[in-house]
Amino acid sequence: MRKGIDEDHLTYVEAGLTAQDAGVAAVALHARTAEQRYSGQADWDAIATLKQALDVPVLGNGDIWEGSDALRMVEHTGVDGVVVGRGCLGRPWLFADLEAAFTQGGDYRPVLPALGEVAKIMSRHAQLLVEALEDERHGCADFRKHVAWYLKGFPVGGDLRRSLAMISSLAELDDLLDKLDPAIPFPLESLGQPRGRINAPGKVSLPHGWLDSRDDDTVPEGAETDESGG
Numbered sequence: 001m002r003k004g005i006d007e008d009h010l011t012y013v014e015a016g017l018t019a020q021d022a023g024v025a026a027v028a029l030h031a032r033t034a035e036q037r038y039s040g041q042a043d044w045d046a047i048a049t050l051k052q053a054l055d056v057p058v059l060g061n062g063d064i065w066e067g068s069d070a071l072r073m074v075e076h077t078g079v080d081g082v083v084v085g086r087g088c089l090g091r092p093w094l095f096a097d098l099e100a101a102f103t104q105g106g107d108y109r110p111v112l113p114a115l116g117e118v119a120k121i122m123s124r125h126a127q128l129l130v131e132a133l134e135d136e137r138h139g140c141a142d143f144r145k146h147v148a149w150y151l152k153g154f155p156v157g158g159d160l161r162r163s164l165a166m167i168s169s170l171a172e173l174d175d176l177l178d179k180l181d182p183a184i185p186f187p188l189e190s191l192g193q194p195r196g197r198i199n200a201p202g203k204v205s206l207p208h209g210w211l212d213s214r215d216d217d218t219v220p221e222g223a224e225t226d227e228s229g230g
């Protein structure tokens with residue numbers, strides 16, 4: 001869940017308690033309001049507040065880009081675990097980095113693949129997408145959006161980037177990946193940088209009459225067609 005609709009409607013503690021009473025195994029909080037969308041910084045103090053309020057495990061979420069951020073969040077909030085969203089876009093090795101951080105502690109060795117290893121991971125990712133979608137063109141088209149995330153910060157020319165972002169077959173992808181210099185080290189300056197959505201706050205659309213009465217538990221019309229906003 002998020003913290004609530006906006007700063008005037010913070011519902012996360014009450015929602016957490018309600019979920020706990022209903023018997024959930026754990027809750028996770030993305031510490032922004034819906035109105036904030038992905039703007040500003042996640043409010044890790046709110047995660048600490050929720051952790052204090054509940055007995056079930058609490059997982060913290062928001063702005064974890066590296067294993068070191070996860071350690072800082074645990075230290076700051078006392079949470080039982082962390083959840084990552086945008087941090088793993090183009091960086092599936094973030095989970096290995098998190099594991100290294102949690103097992104080795106503060107002076108852990110971050111996982112920093114060179115470009116050759118990143119290229120191998122890209123190829124494997126595209127192959128798995130094609131298998132999952134059971135269609136090579138569709139899988140390759142879906143993979144295009146991942147290219148910029150994978151290559152963020154690496155010195156790769158514009159023409160090659162553009163070609164990679166227009167692939168329609170796995171063979172084409174592998175041919176292009178072969179042109180990358182495998183020895184280029186991981187760009188340290190891209191560590192800790194946000195990736196994926198970073199947008200401005202926005203008005204939250206609520207069902208008609210939603211805020212009129214807290215005691216009215218009528219399910220709003222069309223609620224089942226709701227889209228997840230994360």
Ligand SMILES: Cc1cc2nc3c(=O)[nH]c(=O)nc-3n(C[C@H](O)[C@H](O)[C@H](O)COP(=O)(O)O)c2cc1C
Nearest residue numbers: 030061062063064083084085086087196228229230
């Ligand atoms: C590609 C992507 C898909 C997501 N899908 C969902 C979703 O289906 N449901 C949900 O509650 N949150 C979803 N989220 C939100 C994340 O779970 C997370 O709360 C949010 O991205 C903030 O964490 P972060 O700072 O680690 O990105 C998604 C995020 C991303 C980047």
